[in-house]
Amino acid sequence: MSDSTDKRRRPLTLRDVSEAAGVSEMTVSRVLRNRGDVSEATRQKVLEAARRLGYVPNKIAGALASQTVNLVAVIVPSLSNLVFPEVLAGISEVLDETPLQPVIGVTQYQPEREERVLYEMLSWRPSGVIVAGLEHTEAARAMLKAADMPIVEIMDSDGEGVDSVVGISHRRAGRMMGEAIVENGYRRIAFLGSKMPLDHRARKRFEGFTEALAKAGIEVADREFYEGGSGLVKGREMTETVLRRTPDLDFLYYSNDLIGAGGLLWCLEQGIDVPGQVGLAGFNGLRLLDGLPKKLATMDACRAEIGREAARIVVERAHGVRIELEPRLEPGDTLIRPRGA
Amino acid sequence: MSDSTDKRRRPLTLRDVSEAAGVSEMTVSRVLRNRGDVSEATRQKVLEAARRLGYVPNKIAGALASQTVNLVAVIVPSLSNLVFPEVLAGISEVLDETPLQPVIGVTQYQPEREERVLYEMLSWRPSGVIVAGLEHTEAARAMLKAADMPIVEIMDSDGEGVDSVVGISHRRAGRMMGEAIVENGYRRIAFLGSKMPLDHRARKRFEGFTEALAKAGIEVADREFYEGGSGLVKGREMTETVLRRTPDLDFLYYSNDLIGAGGLLWCLEQGIDVPGQVGLAGFNGLRLLDGLPKKLATMDACRAEIGREAARIVVERAHGVRIELEPRLEPGDTLIRPRGA
DNA sequence: TTGAAAGCGCTAACAA
DNA sequence: TTGTTAGCGCTTTCAA
Numbered sequence: 001m002s003d004s005t006d007k008r009r010r011p012l013t014l015r016d017v018s019e020a021a022g023v024s025e026m027t028v029s030r031v032l033r034n035r036g037d038v039s040e041a042t043r044q045k046v047l048e049a050a051r052r053l054g055y056v057p058n059k060i061a062g063a064l065a066s067q068t069v070n071l072v073a074v075i076v077p078s079l080s081n082l083v084f085p086e087v088l089a090g091i092s093e094v095l096d097e098t099p100l101q102p103v104i105g106v107t108q109y110q111p112e113r114e115e116r117v118l119y120e121m122l123s124w125r126p127s128g129v130i131v132a133g134l135e136h137t138e139a140a141r142a143m144l145k146a147a148d149m150p151i152v153e154i155m156d157s158d159g160e161g162v163d164s165v166v167g168i169s170h171r172r173a174g175r176m177m178g179e180a181i182v183e184n185g186y187r188r189i190a191f192l193g194s195k196m197p198l199d200h201r202a203r204k205r206f207e208g209f210t211e212a213l214a215k216a217g218i219e220v221a222d223r224e225f226y227e228g229g230s231g232l233v234k235g236r237e238m239t240e241t242v243l244r245r246t247p248d249l250d251f252l253y254y255s256n257d258l259i260g261a262g263g264l265l266w267c268l269e270q271g272i273d274v275p276g277q278v279g280l281a282g283f284n285g286l287r288l289l290d291g292l293p294k295k296l297a298t299m300d301a302c303r304a305e306i307g308r309e310a311a312r313i314v315v316e317r318a319h320g321v322r323i324e325l326e327p328r329l330e331p332g333d334t335l336i337r338p339r340g341a
Numbered sequence: 342m343s344d345s346t347d348k349r350r351r352p353l354t355l356r357d358v359s360e361a362a363g364v365s366e367m368t369v370s371r372v373l374r375n376r377g378d379v380s381e382a383t384r385q386k387v388l389e390a391a392r393r394l395g396y397v398p399n400k401i402a403g404a405l406a407s408q409t410v411n412l413v414a415v416i417v418p419s420l421s422n423l424v425f426p427e428v429l430a431g432i433s434e435v436l437d438e439t440p441l442q443p444v445i446g447v448t449q450y451q452p453e454r455e456e457r458v459l460y461e462m463l464s465w466r467p468s469g470v471i472v473a474g475l476e477h478t479e480a481a482r483a484m485l486k487a488a489d490m491p492i493v494e495i496m497d498s499d500g501e502g503v504d505s506v507v508g509i510s511h512r513r514a515g516r517m518m519g520e521a522i523v524e525n526g527y528r529r530i531a532f533l534g535s536k537m538p539l540d541h542r543a544r545k546r547f548e549g550f551t552e553a554l555a556k557a558g559i560e561v562a563d564r565e566f567y568e569g570g571s572g573l574v575k576g577r578e579m580t581e582t583v584l585r586r587t588p589d590l591d592f593l594y595y596s597n598d599l600i601g602a603g604g605l606l607w608c609l610e611q612g613i614d615v616p617g618q619v620g621l622a623g624f625n626g627l628r629l630l631d632g633l634p635k636k637l638a639t640m641d642a643c644r645a646e647i648g649r650e651a652a653r654i655v656v657e658r659a660h661g662v663r664i665e666l667e668p669r670l671e672p673g674d675t676l677i678r679p680r681g682a
Numbered sequence: 683t684t685g686a687a688a689g690c691g692c693t694a695a696c697a698a
Numbered sequence: 699t700t701g702t703t704a705g706c707g708c709t710t711t712c713a714a
Contacts, residue, residue, distance in 0.1 A: 011466070011489060013707060024685050029709065037683055054487045059464040060410065061707030063401045064690050079426035088420060092447065101461060104445045106433065120442060123400040125352070146395040148352060232632025262632040269634060291573025291603040293610060354691060365701050370693065378699055402691030405706045 012055045021049035032057055063125070070099045072314050073121035075131040077109045077199075080229065082258075083284055083303055084132070087154065090307020091130065098315050100127055109198045115140040122147055128314030134159040135200050150317055152310040155301075157324040158204050164321040166309045173299050173327040174205035177253060177281055178212025180297075180329055184337055186251035186279055188221045189213060192238045192263070193255030195225040202255045205283060209253060222246040226259070235262020243278075250278055257282035260296050261289050264334065268293055280334040297335035300328040353396045362390035373398055404466070411440045413655050414462035416472040418450045418540075421570065423599075424625060424644055425473070428495065431648020432471065439656050441468060450539045456481040463488055469655030475500040476541050491658055493651040496642075498665040499545050505662040507650045514640050514668040515546035518594060518622055519553025521638075521670055525678055527592035527620055529562045530554060533579045533604070534596030536566040543596045546624060550594060563587040567600070576603020584619075591619055598623035601637050602630050605675065609634055621675040638676035641669040 018025040023042055030036045031046040038046075049055075063069045074091060076084040091102050103126065105117035115137045121129070122143055128150040136144070144151045144162040151163035158171045181189060191209065193202055210220055224242045226234050238259060243249060254260035260282025267274050274280060274294060285300030302325040313321050359366040364383055371377045372387040379387075390396075404410045415432060417425040432443050444467065446458035456478045462470070463484055469491040477485070485492050485503040492504035499512045522530060532550065534543055551561055565583045567575050579600060584590060595601035601623025608615050615621060615635060626641030643666040650664050 015707085025708080026685060027683085030684090033709090035709095039683065042683085054483060056460060056463045056484065056487075058466060058707055059461075060401055060404045060466060061690090062709070064405050064692085065707075065709040067690065067709095069401065079420060079429060080423075082421075082423070085420035085426070088447075106429075119397060120400075122397045125399060125401060142395055143397065147397075229628075231629050234632075236632045258629070265632060265634060287570075288572050288599070291575075291577045291606060293606060356691085366691090367693080367701060368699085371700090374693090376693095380699060383700085399691055402706090403693070405708085406691075406693040408693095408706065 011058075012053055013058070014055075016053060017046065017050050017055050020053060021046045069125050069127060070101055071103045071124060071126040072100050072311070073105065073118075073124075073126040073129045073131075074102045075105045075107060075114060075117055075121070075129070077107050077132055079104075079106055082286060082288065083301065086303040087132075087307040090304035091311040092307075093304070094308050094311035094315065100311075100315060102130075102311075109196060111135075111137045111140070111198065115143075118143055128152070128317075130154055130310045130314065132156075133200060134161055134165070135198075150314045150319060152313050152321075154306050154310045156201050156204070157322070161322070163319055164310075164313050164323075166306050166313070166321075166323045166325070168302055168306075168325050168327045169208075170201045170204035171208035171211075173283070173301070174208030174210075175212040176208075176327065176329055177205075177283075177299055178209040180331070180335060181251050181253065181279065181281065182213065182216040182218065184279065184335060187218060188246070188249045189218065189251040189253065190222040190224070190242050190246065190249050191220050191253050191255075192224045192235075192242060192259060193226075195227045199255075205255065221249055231258060232262035232265065235259030235264075236266040237262075239263035239266045252278060252280050254280070254282045257284045257286040257289055257296060257298050260298070261292055264292060264294060264296055275334050275337055279337065285328070285330055294334055295330075295332035297332040298330050300330060302327065352399070353394055354399070355396075357394060358387065358391050358396050361394060362387045410466050410468060411442055412444045412465060412467040413441050413652070414446065414459075414465075414467045414470045414472075415443045416446045416448060416455060416458055416462070416470070418448050418473055420445075420447055423627060423629065424642065427644040428473075428648040431645035432652045433648075434645070435649050435652035435656065441652075441656060443471075443652075450537060452476070452478045452481070452539065456484075459484055469493070469658075471495055471651045471655065473497075474541060475502055475506070476539075491655045491660060493654050493662075495647050495651045497542050497545070498663070502663070504660055505651075505654050505664075507647050507654070507662075507664045507666070509643055509647075509666050509668045510549075511542045511545035512549035512552075514624070514642070515549030515551075516553040517549075517668065517670055518546075518624075518640055519550040521672070521676060522592050522594065522620065522622065523554065523557040523559065525620065525676060528559060529587070529590045530559065530592040530594065531563040531565070531583050531587065531590050532561050532594050532596075533565045533576075533583060533600060534567075536568045546596065562590055572599060573603035573606065576600030576605075577607040578603075580604035580607045593619060593621050595621070595623045598625045598627040598630055598637060598639050601639070602633055605633060605635060605637055616675045616678055620678065626669075626671055635675055636671075636673035638673040639671050641671060643668065 014025045017028045028046050030038050031043050107114040118140050130152045132155045134153050134156050153161040153165050155167045157167040157169050224238045281297035285298050309323050355366045358369045369387050371379050372384050448455040459481050471493045473496045475494050475497050494502040494506050496508045498508040498510050565579045622638035626639050654662050
């Protein structure tokens with residue numbers, strides 16, 4: 001009676017397996033970690049006992065004793081952005097070949113949240129940290145500097161990192177797109193992006209973009225910023241707003257593909273000739289949207305590649321590595337004007 | 342010289358703070374956890390010392406000593422599916438108000454991977470497990486049963502769970518959509534979905550769907566399955582294929598909104614009257630796609646709500662709870678035929 | 683090939 | 699309000 005009421009209150013320990021198998025805890029530990037020499041006979045005995053009891057090792061105790069944790073902290077601003085899951089996929093791809101495991105933290109683009117998440121994660125003493133962006137609170141930067149493990153700041157290479165850095169230059173990406181737009185003869189150019197002052201990468205793209213225009217003696221003819229989650233609807237609305245306000249625009253540069261796609265759909269619906277009348281470009285190279293009526297010009301941000309490289313650095317316990325990847329311009333159907341247009 | 346070379350090899354411990362602040366380790370521990378009565382004076386002393394040294398507590402040791410871990414294991418098939426980040430958002434929303442933190446594991450729809458991820462996570466002795474789906478390997482189910490913590494299986498309520506279950510009935514969702522389609526007078530109906538034999542929820546929707554049609558004496562007129570990541574392109578291709586093969590179809594039911602959107606775009610491009618000539622419906626209620634030329638009929642899967650309820654169960658340490666949410670049919674513009682059509 | 687002892691860094695429980 | 703003691707469940711190290 002009492003037997004069944006208090007069944008499995010105390011979680012199983014190594015000792016339970018040790019007793020069930022009739023060997024020392026140490027031997028059980030060795031078998032379960034495939035370490036050291038254990039005779040095949042005892043090995044089987046232990047394995048069988050562990051399986052029968054349903055024993056799951058306690059990594060907390062193991063980590064404390066061995067002073068090693070196979071966790072890699074990965075800190076990103078958002079998961080709904082579509083971009084970050086791709087980075088995570090790149091990271092997993094590499095870590096899957098190793099004993100390391102990613103642990104994901106989300107900051108929602110808030111520096112204080114990032115600081116808290118980082119603190120939480122560091123308190124588990126991971127084997128490395130991969131964090132999006134170069135901008136952190138002072139305290140966060142101090143923690144990263146003090147942490148005795150590989151730190152990789154990803155996505156952005158415009159600035160100084162704490163340890164290793166893997167990313168693209170968003171300033172340069174913006175500049176490249178600006179140049180391509182100018183080269184294609186557009187002159188009345190608008191920028192449509194998020195209002196988020198904390199999306200530093202979008203900001204840097206905007207800076208590089210205006211810089212490129214300035215070199216050609218052009219100023220941004222109009223700009224529009226939105227708040228709240230992106231999406232096709234936002235793109236439509238912004239596009240309508242900006243084209244109403246400045247009807248002679250001949251190019252719209254969007255800070256991401258999703259709002260760009262919304263804009264594209266709106267233009268096509270309105271019977272606007274794209275790119276004859278108005279050219280369009282986004283950013284990110286989302287394959288997801290490939291099936292739109294026209295392929296939006298965009299720039300690939302090398303997301304999976306960034307994830308893979310960052311993971312490699314952690315796996316190799318490297319420090320001070322700096323990898324700047326090359327963003328690729330994908331002109332699609334909305335940038336290059338047909339001859340004679 | 343040697344001072345600077347071996348700086349900060351040994352991570353800081355409570356003892357370092359204790360010495361720096363001139364109080365016992367226990368007092369430092371109390372301050373850092375806001376526990377027990379500590380005079381404001383010592384409190385400040387400790388805080389200042391901890392901050393100056395850059396001390397980050399070791400949760401591994403803490404967890405081992407206190408036998409509590411404020412981690413909640415969350416296991417999902419994929420992050421690129423768009424659906425799961427929304428569930429995670431619901432979970433975070435609730436956990437944010439508590440000391441609990443979600444830790445995410447991804448299985449890629451592979452049962453063996455799920456088993457491994459689960460084993461890894463359980464070995465950290467989390468405060469609860471939230472796992473997508475009711476289908477698991479036998480070993481995984483055994484682990485879940487043996488684990489002495491709240492277990493919540495989410496997304497699906499068609500079947501028995503190990504402990505708590507929060508989800509919708511996908512069979513019912515498929516049936517509801519099938520009924521709505523029949524009621525609207527469609528008779529030549531096709532199903533377009535993923536080939537994944539392991540996407541049990543899509544399978545159940547299909548089953549409920551055919552069941553509803555059967556009740557009306559209708560059989561699925563054609564079906565098409567795809568492999569590989571979804572996306573607009575896949576939807577276009579499948580739609581073309583199926584309409585070529587069976588030109589007299591008057592309705593296409595897609596297993597998710599993204600391929601449905603691709604199909605919608607293709608139909609509109611071809612000058613097909615939607616829903617006059619062909620009606621369309623997807624599944625999920627992705628707000629992301631709201632800006633399409635027409636609003637695709639779909640069914641909301643209550644993703645955020647599912648996340649919130651699951652998190653609540655873990656927070657309340659509840660067991661054996663069963664919550665079946667009501668999927669909502671969103672007819673959009675592609676299901677209800679205009680009068681006289 | 684196996685086992686015994688010591689201790690990882692912290693906190694529960696109790697004492698002062 | 700503060701300190702002391704004794705582990706938490708495992709692994710490292712050394713001995714047999």
